[in-house]
Amino acid sequence: MSKPPSDSSSSDAPLEVPTDRPELPDLQQVREAIEAVDVEILQHLKRRMELVDRVVATKLDRAFPLRDPPREEQILQRVRHQAVELGLDAHEIERLYRLLMEMSIARQQEHVRSLAETPLRVAYQGVEGSYSHLTAQRRYAGRKGGVWLTGYGSFQAAAEAVRDGTEDLGLLPIENTTAGSINETYDLLAEGALTVIGEVVSEIHHCLLVLPGTRLEDIRKILSHPQALWQCKSFLESVSWAEAQAEFDTAGSARKIKEEGDPTVAAIASESAAGVFGLEILRRGIQTQQGNYTRFVEVALEAATCPPDVPCKTSLMLVLRHEPGTLGEVLSRLGRRQVNLTKLESRPIPESPFKYRFYLDLEGHASSERVSAALEEVRSLTVDLRVLGTYPRADETAQQAS
Secondary structure: OOOOOOOOOOOOOOOOOOOOOOOOOOHHHHHHHHHHHHHHHHHHHHHHHHHHHHHHHHHHHHOOEOOOHHHHHHHHHHHHHHHHHOOOOHHHHHHHHHHHHHHHHHHHHHHHHHOOOOOEEEEEEOOOOOHHHHHHHHHHOOOOOOEEEEEEOOHHHHHHHHHOOOOOEEEEEEEEOOOEEOHHHHHHHHOOOOEEEEEEEEEEOOEEEEOOOOOHHHOOEEEEOHHHHHHOHHHHHHOOOOEEEEOOOHHHHHHHHHHHOOOOEEEEEOHHHHHHHOOEEEEEOOOOOOOOEEEEEEEEOOOOOOOOOOOEEEEEEEEEOOOOOHHHHHHHHHHHOOOOEEEEEEEEEOOEEEEEEEEEEEEOOOOOHHHHHHHHHHHOOEEEEEEEEEEEOOOOOOEEEO
């Protein structure tokens, strides 16, 4: 009988150790390599912060807001795609870059605080690309010491930032040649504390902005600030199949279209807003009146000096005695003193139903002999007379905010 083959798995058989197993790297060497990479990362972060210092200097000189949400979103979108290509977790990379952006903003703010000459802090309503932003940019760009622009979600919030000292001054629209007076600004002036220290007039050109490839017949809704919708009333009537919807801001409407990506929605905003948010201009110059101008006022806590050789305006708020013919007598007394009236506006007093405040703009300085004497004559006809400000009259040539 033949002998069975031996069992190589038996306990008395010698073990064979594989000789082709790769050798594990030395842990200390790997840690040192990681530390070297960390040093490189920190060096690149230092370089990035140095570039941030250069960015904020340019922003202050050219009157750009420190915070740039569209730019931040572009960066996040880019790094998400790059993370996927490199096999990294896109969500974690986005979280990391959001922290890095906050670090950059903090660096910019610290840079501003370290300057020997403090930049002028200006509040406006809206976001980058809004008409208020564009007007502020043209108004203050190149100012010695720079300008720190900050957009707020409402006129009230911008005014409150000036009242509490967060901002040095605010730039608020007060009237438009097509849509008329902007009542909210008049009401904010009535609340007190703010003084008008300047004015600027901008020519406004409205555009219809859409997602690339959208046709006019595709649009079902058009977004914009109520003032812009009113200024484009004739155009809106010509596209009756599209519903007009009021939003807090023109450029904010453009941003909303970009974020939501709905091709049936359009916005009325500036040409600049189209560039900021990557939208297509479907129609230009859609305002009802081609000579469409908005007057803005600068407001601050303290009055500013109006040079004696510069043409000035004075803004007043009056509450008249409740007697027949009082308003007519006020106007007569101003006329007898050769005071030229350039604006007359009435607004209801909220706590007194069907009683009104009157806002007047006059040519001349409040402390000049002619205007001062006229105000003294008028005062006896009022229960409240306030000088809202004396300031240089806007140049006859309007800036273009498009």
